[in-house]
Amino acid sequence: MSALLVAAAALVVGIVPWYELLPALASVLVVVGLAYSYLASLSSVALGERGRLAAAAALVGFAPVVGLAAQRALESPLMGAPLRSMSDATRVVLVALLGLSAAGVVAFWWATRRRAPRTRVMHAVAQVAVVSCGALVLCALVDARGTPSPETYADSLPMVASLEGDLSGSRFAELRPRLDELGAAGFALGRTCTPSPDGKSGGKCFVHVRRGERVRTIGPLIERTAALRLHRDDAAQKVVLVANGLAVAAMDAKLEHLDWADLTAVAIAGSVSAPRSFIALALTSLVGALMLLARRRQLERRLALVAAGRAGTVDASGWAHLEDGSGARRLGQDVAEGPVVLVESTSTAPPGRSAAYRSHDDTVLTIHRGARSALMTELRVAVTTADVTALSVVVVLSTPLVVAALLGLIP
Numbered sequence: 001m002s003a004l005l006v007a008a009a010a011l012v013v014g015i016v017p018w019y020e021l022l023p024a025l026a027s028v029l030v031v032v033g034l035a036y037s038y039l040a041s042l043s044s045v046a047l048g049e050r051g052r053l054a055a056a057a058a059l060v061g062f063a064p065v066v067g068l069a070a071q072r073a074l075e076s077p078l079m080g081a082p083l084r085s086m087s088d089a090t091r092v093v094l095v096a097l098l099g100l101s102a103a104g105v106v107a108f109w110w111a112t113r114r115r116a117p118r119t120r121v122m123h124a125v126a127q128v129a130v131v132s133c134g135a136l137v138l139c140a141l142v143d144a145r146g147t148p149s150p151e152t153y154a155d156s157l158p159m160v161a162s163l164e165g166d167l168s169g170s171r172f173a174e175l176r177p178r179l180d181e182l183g184a185a186g187f188a189l190g191r192t193c194t195p196s197p198d199g200k201s202g203g204k205c206f207v208h209v210r211r212g213e214r215v216r217t218i219g220p221l222i223e224r225t226a227a228l229r230l231h232r233d234d235a236a237q238k239v240v241l242v243a244n245g246l247a248v249a250a251m252d253a254k255l256e257h258l259d260w261a262d263l264t265a266v267a268i269a270g271s272v273s274a275p276r277s278f279i280a281l282a283l284t285s286l287v288g289a290l291m292l293l294a295r296r297r298q299l300e301r302r303l304a305l306v307a308a309g310r311a312g313t314v315d316a317s318g319w320a321h322l323e324d325g326s327g328a329r330r331l332g333q334d335v336a337e338g339p340v341v342l343v344e345s346t347s348t349a350p351p352g353r354s355a356a357y358r359s360h361d362d363t364v365l366t367i368h369r370g371a372r373s374a375l376m377t378e379l380r381v382a383v384t385t386a387d388v389t390a391l392s393v394v395v396v397l398s399t400p401l402v403v404a405a406l407l408g409l410i411p
Helices: 002-015 023-047 049-074 086-111 119-146 276-308 372-406
Strands: 159-163 173-175 187-194 204-211 214-223 228-233 238-243 246-252 310-314 319-322 338-345 354-358 364-369
Touching: 049 372, 119 276, 119 372, 159 187, 187 228, 204 238, 214 238, 214 246, 276 338, 276 372, 319 338, 338 372
Parallel strands: none
Antiparallel strands: 159 228, 173 187, 187 204, 204 214, 228 238, 238 246, 310 319, 310 338, 338 364, 354 364
């Protein structure tokens, strides 16, 4: 489980450019992966199978933290990172651990009750979550096929003006866009550059855009060596400034207003799809949940076999005395004395607290060590743990895509 979460964070890092990496989200996933690994190990030692159930249930409480990180990333400028300082990173980690701890208290109480959790209810909830996640991923993939993602939005628009970087040095330089420089689309770019106070860098530049008689300053201060491009979004009636391949700012295409806006995924929600990293995380959760549900089916089959098996007790000589009154059965000296459940089948026994012996007629005798009631209780908890873990994986890793849908990035 923890390996799946850390692998999901690595997937975000590997498949997308850094400006869509969303470091807040990636760092949160790494924290939850490591925290779950420690919590599951500690709980399983103290509580056995119920400890793993508590750790899996605690993970659900981490979804709001991931959702807030995703919302912050979508509302941050595309050219900037959601985490702007170490204090921000520390705050995210502390909030993440606090959310995990609070959910862990509730999960510990729920998992350690005398009454075993209701298997059918949890299975139904897990199935609903998996189906909902699959539908959401399908909608996101369909939308992504014909719609650019936030980081490729500007490149999908027609370019109406461009300006090469200023390599003249660190002195003051001004290049105002003139009427005779207007391109076929009616736009021109210029810049006003000032030297840096320490003289160690080329300084920053104000960027000017011209349309007809109107000249406006657009975007924040830009490095003077940056290559500039101006793209036009006819549907939104905006022009978008791109510096060195990064979308920096947007302004109304008619230049009627002096103000410009940072370009965020939320601001252009109607023109872009959900970030590819969000879709990849939800798809990873879907695959992981399906694997866990397949594991659940194996556990459920084993539970049925134990319920139908023949309970008995093995003595010190290796003879099993069955409760159904049939004759004693020789199992061998290597079988420890104590209660057992014998299951005869034609297939190989699943791993666990069992041993398998193949007889001359090709029948496999599986010996499950322990009382039937204890074995069935343990298997029921294991089945519920698989459901809860699948639910937790889907809820936590698909939360960013759900946030994107709520903010309008998925129609």
